[in-house]
Amino acid sequence: MNDVDRFARAAASAFPSYGHLTGHRRGELLRAIAGRLEANGEAIIESARQETSLGLPRLQGELARTCNQLRMFAALIEEGSWVSARIDHGKVDVRSMLRPIGPVAVFGASNFPLAFSVAGGDTASALAAGCPVIVKAHPAHPRTSALAGQAIAEVVPEGVFGLLFEEGYEAGIELVKHPLIKAVGFTGSLRGGRALMDAAASRAEPIPVFAEMGSINPVFILPRAMQERGAEIAAGLHTSVTLGVGQFCTNPGLVLTTGNEEFAGELATRIAATPAATMLTPAIAGAYRAGVESFASIANRRAFVDGEGGAALFTTNAENFLAHPELMHENFGPSTLVVECDSRARMIEIARALEGQLTVTIHAAEGEIDEYRDLLEILETKAGRIVFNGYPTGVEVVPAMVHGGPYPATSDGRSTSVGTRAIERFARPVAWQNAPDAVLPDELKESNPLGILRMVDGHIKPG
Amino acid sequence: MNDVDRFARAAASAFPSYGHLTGHRRGELLRAIAGRLEANGEAIIESARQETSLGLPRLQGELARTCNQLRMFAALIEEGSWVSARIDHGKVDVRSMLRPIGPVAVFGASNFPLAFSVAGGDTASALAAGCPVIVKAHPAHPRTSALAGQAIAEVVPEGVFGLLFEEGYEAGIELVKHPLIKAVGFTGSLRGGRALMDAAASRAEPIPVFAEMGSINPVFILPRAMQERGAEIAAGLHTSVTLGVGQFCTNPGLVLTTGNEEFAGELATRIAATPAATMLTPAIAGAYRAGVESFASIANRRAFVDGEGGAALFTTNAENFLAHPELMHENFGPSTLVVECDSRARMIEIARALEGQLTVTIHAAEGEIDEYRDLLEILETKAGRIVFNGYPTGVEVVPAMVHGGPYPATSDGRSTSVGTRAIERFARPVAWQNAPDAVLPDELKESNPLGILRMVDGHIKPG
Numbered sequence: 008m009n010d011v012d013r014f015a016r017a018a019a020s021a022f023p024s025y026g027h028l029t030g031h032r033r034g035e036l037l038r039a040i041a042g043r044l045e046a047n048g049e050a051i052i053e054s055a056r057q058e059t060s061l062g063l064p065r066l067q068g069e070l071a072r073t074c075n076q077l078r079m080f081a082a083l084i085e086e087g088s089w090v091s092a093r094i095d096h097g098k099v100d101v102r103s104m105l106r107p108i109g110p111v112a113v114f115g116a117s118n119f120p121l122a123f124s125v126a127g128g129d130t131a132s133a134l135a136a137g138c139p140v141i142v143k144a145h146p147a148h149p150r151t152s153a154l155a156g157q158a159i160a161e162v163v164p165e166g167v168f169g170l171l172f173e174e175g176y177e178a179g180i181e182l183v184k185h186p187l188i189k190a191v192g193f194t195g196s197l198r199g200g201r202a203l204m205d206a207a208a209s210r211a212e213p214i215p216v217f218a219e220m221g222s223i224n225p226v227f228i229l230p231r232a233m234q235e236r237g238a239e240i241a242a243g244l245h246t247s248v249t250l251g252v253g254q255f256c257t258n259p260g261l262v263l264t265t266g267n268e269e270f271a272g273e274l275a276t277r278i279a280a281t282p283a284a285t286m287l288t289p290a291i292a293g294a295y296r297a298g299v300e301s302f303a304s305i306a307n308r309r310a311f312v313d314g315e316g317g318a319a320l321f322t323t324n325a326e327n328f329l330a331h332p333e334l335m336h337e338n339f340g341p342s343t344l345v346v347e348c349d350s351r352a353r354m355i356e357i358a359r360a361l362e363g364q365l366t367v368t369i370h371a372a373e374g375e376i377d378e379y380r381d382l383l384e385i386l387e388t389k390a391g392r393i394v395f396n397g398y399p400t401g402v403e404v405v406p407a408m409v410h411g412g413p414y415p416a417t418s419d420g421r422s423t424s425v426g427t428r429a430i431e432r433f434a435r436p437v438a439w440q441n442a443p444d445a446v447l448p449d450e451l452k453e454s455n456p457l458g459i460l461r462m463v464d465g466h467i468k469p470g
Numbered sequence: 471m472n473d474v475d476r477f478a479r480a481a482a483s484a485f486p487s488y489g490h491l492t493g494h495r496r497g498e499l500l501r502a503i504a505g506r507l508e509a510n511g512e513a514i515i516e517s518a519r520q521e522t523s524l525g526l527p528r529l530q531g532e533l534a535r536t537c538n539q540l541r542m543f544a545a546l547i548e549e550g551s552w553v554s555a556r557i558d559h560g561k562v563d564v565r566s567m568l569r570p571i572g573p574v575a576v577f578g579a580s581n582f583p584l585a586f587s588v589a590g591g592d593t594a595s596a597l598a599a600g601c602p603v604i605v606k607a608h609p610a611h612p613r614t615s616a617l618a619g620q621a622i623a624e625v626v627p628e629g630v631f632g633l634l635f636e637e638g639y640e641a642g643i644e645l646v647k648h649p650l651i652k653a654v655g656f657t658g659s660l661r662g663g664r665a666l667m668d669a670a671a672s673r674a675e676p677i678p679v680f681a682e683m684g685s686i687n688p689v690f691i692l693p694r695a696m697q698e699r700g701a702e703i704a705a706g707l708h709t710s711v712t713l714g715v716g717q718f719c720t721n722p723g724l725v726l727t728t729g730n731e732e733f734a735g736e737l738a739t740r741i742a743a744t745p746a747a748t749m750l751t752p753a754i755a756g757a758y759r760a761g762v763e764s765f766a767s768i769a770n771r772r773a774f775v776d777g778e779g780g781a782a783l784f785t786t787n788a789e790n791f792l793a794h795p796e797l798m799h800e801n802f803g804p805s806t807l808v809v810e811c812d813s814r815a816r817m818i819e820i821a822r823a824l825e826g827q828l829t830v831t832i833h834a835a836e837g838e839i840d841e842y843r844d845l846l847e848i849l850e851t852k853a854g855r856i857v858f859n860g861y862p863t864g865v866e867v868v869p870a871m872v873h874g875g876p877y878p879a880t881s882d883g884r885s886t887s888v889g890t891r892a893i894e895r896f897a898r899p900v901a902w903q904n905a906p907d908a909v910l911p912d913e914l915k916e917s918n919p920l921g922i923l924r925m926v927d928g929h930i931k932p933g
Contacts, residue, residue: 023847088930091891093870099860103870103891106850108884208671212826212877215884363675376909383909384486387569392901395909397562406928407556407564409901414675421571421678421898427928428554428566428899435884436891438855438872446839446846446858460930465869465890467551467923469932 011141011178014169015187018110018139021166026107026137029449030084030457036162037081037135041074043158044126051154055120058148060285065251066121073121075404076128076425080135083406083427088460088470091436092450095464100441102451105434107137109189112182114203116194117287118254120148123424125155125170129192129217132429134163141169141188143179147288180206183216190433193218194256194424197337197415204418217432218418219410221337222364223260224399227354227386229379231372232396233267240370241273244343245281247398252284252316253341254291257366257399260337263354266347274345275310275320281341283314291339292316298338305331306344316340325353335362351379358382363413363420364390366399389413391423474604474641477632478650481573481602484629489570489600492912493547493920499625500544500598504537506621507589514617518583521611523748528714529584536584538867539591539888543598546869546890551923551933554899555913558927565914566901570600572652574896575645577666579657580750581717583611586887588618588633592655592680595892597626604632604651606642610751643669646679653896656681657719657887660800660878667881680895681881682873684800685827686723687862690817690849692842693728694835695859703833704736707806708744710861715747715779716804717754720829720862723800726817729810737808738773738783744804746777754802755779761801768794769807779803788816798825814842821845826876826883827853829862852876854886 028036044051052066059066083089090104111133115124122128125142133140144152149172156170171178183191183206191207193200193216200218207216228240247259264270286292292315299311299319306323319342328334328346348354361367367390369376369383376383376395386393391412402410408426411417417424422432439447449456458470491499507514515529522529546552553567574596578587585591588605596603607615612635619633634641646654646669654670656663656679663681670679691703710722727733749755755778762774762782769786781804788811791797797807811817824830830853832839832846839846839858849856854875865873871889874880880887885895902910912919921933 023851027847082928093889095866095868095870097866097868099864099866101866101868101870103872103889109851204676205671208668208676213667213671213881214877215882376906384490387900388486388572391899392566392903393905394903395905397904401562403558403560403562403564405558405560405564406925407558407566407901409566409899411899413898414677418676419678423899426556426566428556435876436854436872436874436886437850438870440855440857441860442856442858443839462869465545467932469930 010171010173011181011185014141014171015110015185017166018141018169019187021139021164022109025139025164025167028137030087033135033137034081034085037077037131039162040126040159041077043161044070044074044155047154047158051121051151054154055148055151058151059120059287061251069119069121072404073126076122077126077131079404079427080131080430083430084135087450087457089427089430090450092459092461094451094461101438102442102447103436103438104448104450106437108433108435109138110187111138111140111433112188112191113140113142114179114193114195115142115145115152117145117147117291120151121155123194124148125152126159128424128429133192133433136430136433138433139167141171141182143171143182146174179203183207184210186212188214190214191216192424192432196220200418216418217422217424219256219424220415220417221256221339222412222416223335223337224257224364224366224368225261225263225361226259226368226370227382228262228264228370229372229375230265231375232370233264233270235372237267237270238273241270241277243398245274245277247400248343249281249318249341250400252286254287254339255400257402259368259399260343262343262345263357264345264347265351265354271309271322271345278310278318278320279312281312281318283312284316286316286340295338295340298340299342302334302338302342302344305334318342320345322347325349325357329357329360355382355385358385358389361389363416365410365412365416366390366392366394368394368397368399370396391416391420473634473636474644474648477604477634478573478648480629481604481632482650484602484627485572488602488627488630491600493550496598496600497544497548500540500594502625503589503622504540506624507533507537507618510617510621514614517617518611518614521614522583522750524714532582532584535867536589539585540589540594542867542890543594543893546893547598550913550920552890552893553913555922555924557914557924563904564901565905565910566899567911567913568897569900571896571898572601573650574601574603575651575654576603576605577642577656577658578605578608578615580608580610580754583614584618586657587611588615589622591887591892596655596896599893599896601896602630604634604645606634606645609637642666646670647673649675651677653677654679655887655895659683663881679881680885680887682719682887683878683880684719684802685875685879686798686800687720687827687829687831688724688726688824689722689831689833690845691725691727691833692835692838694838695833696727696730696733698835700730700733701736704733704740706861708737708740710863711806712744712781712804713863715749717750717802718863720865722831722862723806725806725808726820727808727810728814728817734772734785734808741773741781741783742775744775744781746775746780749779749803758801758803761803762805765797765801765805765807768797781805783808785810788812788820791820792823818845818848821848821852824852826879828873828875828879829853829855829857831857831860831862833859854879854883
């Protein structure tokens with residue numbers, strides 16, 4: 008019995024009792040995990056700094072975010088209405104609510120050693136739903152993973168949490184294929200995510216995979232906005248492109264304009280002046296360098312900084328862009344491509360040609376968006392989040408957030424990995440028909456002892 | 471350009487405007503479809519009678535149900551809160567709601583020529599969500615399909631609805647693999663559903679498949695309930711097993727008891743006295759006959775009616791049942807298997823061994839369920855609906871209904887094909903960040919012009 012099997016069996020054994028804890032009790036556990044992470048914050052941050060080359064302020068912010076996420080889900084389940092309770096009185100009495108799906112496998116990301124890793128959003132939302140979690144630690148930050156894992160393991164009941172350190176592809180596939188695993192959360196590359204999707208789909212019992220695989224986060228700059236504040240947008244874009252050495256899934260890798268030399272010049276100057284910086288891993292640095300070379304063979308390399316993680320700016324025209332679909336592939340790092348469109352129609356054509364994205368951004372002057380309603384309609388079908396007059400990096404941890412998007416941004420555009428909707432990935436509806444009140448979960452008892460919002464006979468009733 | 475491609479392109483063209491109709495307008499369309507179905511009800515029912523051999527009362531009921539479903543979804547989208555609107559004011563303003571996923575392919579069932587076919591629940595929920603629909607008509611009832619399709623086509627805008635009549639497997643796979651199709655609804659066999667799941671998972675852009683593939687709907691009769699009302703349960707079970715010649719996905723094909731000769735005798739007498747009856751298609755009748763033969767080679771054939779669709783009762787002990795997993799396969803028709811468990815522990819062992827089910831049923835005497843809390847905990851993870859002291863056939867069309875369940879009952883146990891939650895299969899969350907109020911959908915505008923329930927800054931606010 009290897010670790011995968013041992014953890015999966017323990018998780019399955021722990022599931023019935025963990026899945027039936029009250030929302031208040033599970034909320035307490037999530038808050039206790041956040042408390043332990045904070046109590047051990049210095050060691051965790053120092054370990055992450057050594058393992059990832061990310062700066063202290065960034066890692067401090069990420070730890071705070073990780074704890075916020077845990078407390079956001081705690082508040083959600085303590086309140087309790089997330090279960091979408093429904094009651095229909097009638098000749099036949101039917102009551103239903105969301106219940107946890109079972110043990111969940113989580114694959115942490117390289118670029119967020121805390122917030123999208125061992126104690127990150129996938130783990131927080133799965134534990135909140137009532138699912139045991141087995142995390143495969145990212146090999147780029149094993150010590151940080153161990154410290155975060157310790158904070159969880161010290162708090163949750165036996166079997167509810169497992170942490171795998173096996174390196175390599177095989178252990179991950181084995182975990183996804185284990186019959187006791189019922190869903191998967193993943194943050195990483197398209198290649199890695201698709202491999203897990205294929206493994207899950209080929210199981211005797213296929214299971215859902217929620218993989219966030221990144222995107223190029225196109226930024227559309229409409230002509231009047233460009234005229235009015237091109238230089239300001241160039242400055243903002245530069246910050247967004249180079250933030251964290253460009254190692255964000257919301258990094259803006261594509262900019263659509265109707266052409267503006269001043270803007271391109273300003274952006275080039277800023278990119279050229281960006282210091283080179285160590286990336287997360289040598290493999291990521293190598294892949295980024297290769298991506299830059301590949302782009303340079305197709306588009307115009309307008310600015311480039313030599314050295315590891317050196318920023319890069321490419322420009323090209325719409326025709327060349329549309330002729331080379333490889334320019335739509337994500338190049339993970341501080342690089343962006345400005346495509347100059349010779350007409351409004353070209354911009355629309357490119358919008359239509361886009362693959363699924365986590366975000367799209369539009370810069371528009373006052374009232375200008377009204378002339379681009381058709382563009383907006385297209386973009387709504389392409390992304391999980393539409394940003395106005397801003398930049399895609401920075402994903403607010405708030406209930407309304409959508410951090411998802413049509414494939415290949417994620418495996419399932421019907422889901423989000425940030426925001427309270429993330430809990431719905433790990434839950435399934437169950438109905439009780441003509442059940443004695445004593446047998447029903449508290450959420451469905453006639454007297455509504457938890458005081459939650461419910462739909463009763465088709466009408467929504469606040470608690 | 472064949473029909474699949476033509477319909478898919480038309481659906482994709484129609485999607486932006488159809489997907490942006492108001493809930494009130496789409497509700498009107500659904501109500502108009504129901505009205506047309508009723509206006510042409512006589513011809514539709516007569517056609518279905520000829521094509522399916524189902525009786526008039528059943529078909530009249532099914533037409534009423536089909537229209538109820540359309541009106542239930544109309545009411546849901548007219549009210550509007552189903553979109554799960556969320557607003558977070560903050561330094562960054564984030565607002566999100568569910569939006570339609572895009573063109574949906576629907577595969578009708580053989581056994582419900584109206585309610586789970588062309589104008590059935592999948593079509594109603596997809597149209598309600600704002601998705602164009604392309605239905606592949608079931609070859610067992612082409613004229614009924616054409617009549618139902620006419621009722622839809624006369625009402626919805628050009629391109630929003632397409633009806634394919636091509637027979638055979640290939641056209642269905644081609645439809646699921648068409649790049650403009652974004653989701654699939656299916657009701658039918660495990661083999662057919664799994665083929666569509668595999669086709670969808672192997673696409674360049676994988677898409678979700680919501681396949682309802684049936685189950686054996688186990689019925690647990692606890693000892694005191696058996697003692698108190700064994701004969702009554704036998705009568706109820708007989709009705710449920712033989713209803714509609716057993717051609718329901720909720721047909722109870724497995725009964726677990728701790729042994730009771732009087733009960734088995736009563737059920738055998740009733741099964742033996744059931745008239746044979748024509749089944750939906752010769753293929754279904756042939757498969758049922760073969761299933762009965764196969765069961766007879768493993769279990770004791772306690773009662774059997776000769777002739778097409780003849781009812782059958784098998785009995786066996788728990789040991790033999792657990793040794794022959796093929797006894798857990800659905801035999802679509804009026805047949806059931808009673809497994810006598812020599813102990814409570816055996817009953818639990820069988821519960822644990824069950825695959826995913828649409829329903830499980832428990833018959834318990836007053837207070838008896840308290841002694842079987844462990845059984846209930848297991849069953850909750852095995853089925854979408856738990857029926858108490860009743861029978862699984864008969865799926866109420868009410869908002870709370872769950873007609874789904876873990877694989878292989880369905881492709882995705884997180885979904886239901888009946889009840890208002892069915893609309894969520896065809897929708898995805900989209901967020902707007904710092905959007906001008908004029909650009910936002912009405913559901914997300916600050917003033918809440920639609921008066922819907924929303925989550926604002928983490929708190930639920932009734933409209």
